[in-house]
Structures are given as C-alpha cells and as structure tokens.
Amino acid sequence: MIEVDQLTKRYGPTTAVAGLSFTARPGRVTGFLGPNGAGKTTTLRVLLGLDTASSGTATIGGVPFRSHRRGLRHAGALLDAQQAHPGLTATAHLAALARSNDLPGRRVDDVLAEVGLTPVAHRRVGAYSLGMRQRLGVATALLGDPPVLIFDEPVNGMDPEGVHWARGLFRRLAAEGRTVFLSSHLIGEMAATADDIVVVGRGRLLAAGPVAAITGSGGSLEDVFLRLTSASVDYRAGGA
Numbered sequence: 001m002i003e004v005d006q007l008t009k010r011y012g013p014t015t016a017v018a019g020l021s022f023t024a025r026p027g028r029v030t031g032f033l034g035p036n037g038a039g040k041t042t043t044l045r046v047l048l049g050l051d052t053a054s055s056g057t058a059t060i061g062g063v064p065f066r067s068h069r070r071g072l073r074h075a076g077a078l079l080d081a082q083q084a085h086p087g088l089t090a091t092a093h094l095a096a097l098a099r100s101n102d103l104p105g106r107r108v109d110d111v112l113a114e115v116g117l118t119p120v121a122h123r124r125v126g127a128y129s130l131g132m133r134q135r136l137g138v139a140t141a142l143l144g145d146p147p148v149l150i151f152d153e154p155v156n157g158m159d160p161e162g163v164h165w166a167r168g169l170f171r172r173l174a175a176e177g178r179t180v181f182l183s184s185h186l187i188g189e190m191a192a193t194a195d196d197i198v199v200v201g202r203g204r205l206l207a208a209g210p211v212a213a214i215t216g217s218g219g220s221l222e223d224v225f226l227r228l229t230s231a232s233v234d235y236r237a238g239g240a
C-alpha cells in the first residue's frame with residue numbers, strides 16, 4: 001500500500017506538490033497522470049526517500065521508505081533508466097545490488113529471464129538501447145520480489161512488443177496481490193493497464209478513483225484527462 005497524505009514539497013519559491021493526498025492499493029495497478037511539471041516525479045522521489053517532504057507524509061506499507069531496513073525487498077522502483085553504470089554488464093549490475101541487499105544470487109538470473117535480457121546479460125549496459133535499459137530497470141525493481149512496485153514512464157523507448165509485454169507484467173504483478181504504481185504520459189496505455197487513476201495538476205489532486213468511475217461521465221480517458229487538466233497545463237505549444 002502507498003499512502004500520500006497532505007504532501008507538500010517546495011523548492012525555494014516553487015511549490016512542486018501542494019497538499020496532495022491519495023492511496024494506491026495492493027492488487028491494483030494505479031496510474032499516476034498529470035501534465036508536464038505537475039509534481040509526479042517529485043512525489044515519487046519523496047515516496048522513495050530521495051527527497052524530503054516540506055510537510056505531510058508519503059509512506060510505503062505504513063512507514064517511510066527510508067526507515068525500512070529491507071530496502072529492495074520492501075519496494076522496487078524504476079525512476080531513471082540510466083541508473084546502471086554503462087561500463088557494467090546487466091549481470092554485474094544486478095549481482096552487486098543483490099549482494100548489498102542481502103538477496104540470493106539466483107534472483108539475478110530469475111529477473112533477467114523475467115524481462116527477456118538473458119541473451120544479452122553479459123553485454124555492457126552502455127551498449128543497450130533505451131528499451132533494453134528500461135527492461136533492466138524493471139529487472140532491478142523486481143530483484144527483491146517486493147510487494148510494492150513503482151515505475152516512472154516504464155515503457156518509454158520500448159517497442160510495441162515491449163509495451164505489450166510490460167502491460168502483461170504489470171497486470172500479473174497486481175494479480176499476485178502487489179501494489180503497482182505507474183507514472184506515464186501514455187493515456188491510451190494507462191486506460192489499457194490501470195485499475196485506478198490519480199490525476200494531478202500543479203501539485204494538486206484533480207481526480208482519483210477507478211478508471212471506470214472517472215470515465216463514467218462519458219468520453220475516453222484522454223478526453224477526461226484533457227478536461228480535468230485544462231486549467232493546470234503550464235507548457236502548451238503555440239503559447240495558448
């Protein structure tokens with residue numbers, strides 16, 4: 001379970017997140033949507049203890065991520081596909097993480113097979129395409145077999161087969177009872193993958209609930225998203 005309660009994060013004069021509250025539940029894929037600059041990445045960074053809240057709380061399984069000793073066993077995240085050192089092989093990258101998190105070495109082969117990277121596991125990550133690096137990021141998130149998974153733009157750079165595979169993986173992880181929290185700008189993809197949606201604009205909650213309830217008033221998820229966020233878009237082509 002992910003619980004964000006009255007979260008506010010300021011960077012100097014900029015309020016990136018303003019009193020945001022929502023919940024992402026086990027057994028569900030929850031999509032996190034919002035225009036550029038809405039505060040999504042900031043929320044994820046605070047949730048993962050990479051940034052501190054100005055006020056409010058963001059917890060995973062009832063506690064702040066940083067206070068958990070079990071690290072990757074508690075929550076797995078893909079925030080940045082560039083996180084692995086380009087000089088390392090995928091195997092070496094994952095093996096080092098497994099060691100430092102006290103995870104069994106066999107998890108490395110398991111997650112490489114899960115994301116389809118076994119044939120290139122001994123190639124340097126610097127030679128990987130963006131889609132392959134994203135798969136490695138997903139493998140890293142899965143390494144500790146955690147109950148909570150957080151993915152920021154996970155299908156960015158993936159080919160259609162990869163997007164299809166990722167959708168099936170997220171659905172399966174939720175069916176196993178895990179909390180799957182996904183940030184993406186691909187609304188069609190979200191409509192096909194998510195059970196619940198959290199929509200933010202300018203750091204504030206605009207809507208939250210099951211996809212069917214949010215689109216219930218008519219139109220596609222894209223129509224509803226554009227309507228909800230029309231007053232919260234900071235960057236629009238043509239200066240309109």
Ligand SMILES: Nc1ncnc2c1ncn2[C@@H]1O[C@H](COP(=O)(O)OP(=O)(O)OP(=O)(O)O)[C@@H](O)[C@H]1O
Nearest residue numbers: 011014015016034035036037038039040041042043
């Ligand atoms: N380290 C920082 N220092 C100053 N301002 C920041 C910092 N990080 C984010 N911001 C500002 O906070 C706001 C929210 O940014 P954030 O990256 O969280 O949005 P986002 O919803 O993830 O956007 P995108 O969809 O473009 O990735 C923006 O105005 C951004 O400029």
